[in-house]
Amino acid sequence: MTLPPSTGTCDRRRVLRQALALGAASAGGLLPLVARAGATPTRIDVHAHLIPDFYRSAMTQYGVQGDGGLPTPSWSPSSAVGFMDKFGIAAQVVSLSEPGFGFLPDRGARELMARRVNDYIREALIGASSATSLYQRFGGFASLPIGDADDELEVAAASLEATRALNYLQLDGVGLYSNYKGVYLGDPRLDRLMSTLNDLGALVFIHPVAPPVRPELSMPTFVLEFPFETTRAVTNMLYKGIFLRYPRIRWLLSHAGGTIPFLSYRSGLLALNLNPRKSSYANLFFDTALSAAPPSMAAVRKITEVSHILLGTDYPYSQLTYALKLPGDPNSELNDTFNPTERQMVDRGNALAQLPRLARRLASG
DSSP, X not given: OOOOTTSOHHHHHHHHHHHXXXXXXXXXXXXXXXXXXXXXXXXXXXXXXXXXXXXXXXXXHTTXXXXXXXXXXXXXXXXXXXXXHHTTEEEEEEEOOTTTTXXXXXXHHHHHHHHHHHHHIIIIIITOOTTXXXXXXXXXXXXXXXXXXXXXXXXXXXXXXXXXXXXXXXXXXXXXXXXXXXXXXXXXGGHHHHHHHHXXXXXXXXXXXXXXXXXXXXXXXXXXXXXXXXXXXXXXXXXXXXXXXXXXXXXXXXXXXXXXXXXXXHHHHHHHHHOTTSOOSTTOXXXXXXXXXXXXXXXXXXXXXXXXXXXXXXXXXXXXXXXTSOTTOTTGGGGGTSOHHHHHIIIIIHHHHHOHHHHHHHHTO
C-alpha cells in the first residue's frame, strides 16, 4: 500500500506515540506481569509477522512504503526469537501483514512470491536444524497469490498453493486478507478457494488491509480502518452463508475480531432474517493482538467461549507498543479479564488445540 501524501513518517510516529501515551495513562500504569526472567517460554503467539529480506526488497522495488500506515519495521528470525524469549513465548505462528502480493505486476510474479514466502517459512523457520536457536520456535500461515480476484486463474492458483502449503509443506494454516482490491471475503468470486480450504479443514487467519476507499484522517490506517476491515469482511461472510456452506474451515480473526463483538447483534439481524439457520459468530476464533484491554476482551467473551480466544502480539509491528511495558508480558491487561486457569488457555492451550502440527513439533523437542 502506498501511503497518502498528507501523512509523513514523522507524523505517523508522533501520532502513534501520543496515542500509546494516552492509553498507558488511562490504564493507570502498568499491570502485573506473569512471566518471570529466566522462566521457560510457554506461550503460543498466533498473530506475528515475518518480513523476509526478499519480500522487503520487492516492496522497495515497487514503491510500497509501509504497512498499516506505519513504516515497515525491521525483522529477522533471530530478533523474533529474542522477542519471544523476553516475553515468555515458546513459538510464533507467522504470516505476512499488509500489503500482500497485490502490488506485484502480474499473476506469475504473485505465484512465485507466494511460493517463495511459504518455502521460506518451511525451510528457514519450521525446518531449521535442532542445532540452531530457531528450532521449533515457529509455525506458519501460508500466503496465497491473490492480487486480482476477478481472474479465475489467479483464484485457482491460490487454491493450488493452499493445498501445496498444507499437504506438502505441512504449514499450520492459511492467511487471507479482508479484501483483495475491493473484493471482500464472502464474494462468490472466491468460492473455489473456499471449497478448497473446506476440503483441507484449514485454520484460516483473517488479517485486515486498507479498504479501497477510506477517509483522509491524520492517523495510521491500523488504528481504525483495520478493525473496521475485519468487521466488513466477516459480516459479509455471514450474510453470504460462508460459515454454513464451508463448515470445516476454522476462522481466526485478528485484533479480537475488529468491532464484530460489539456489533454482533446488530450485524447479525439481516442474516437471521434472511435465513434463521445462518451461523452465528460463536464458532469463530479471536486473537488478542493490540486488543487485550478489558473492554475488548469482555465483548469477545459475550459472544464466544474462552477456548476460542488465542494470544497474539502483532510482532514486529507492535514493537513500539511493547516498548512501553516492563519485560515479562506483552498482554498483561489480560489479567483483568481472565483468571489464572483461563489465562493458561489463552496463552497456550487454545492454540495447541487448533494447531496440532505445531503441538507435535513442540512435544518432540
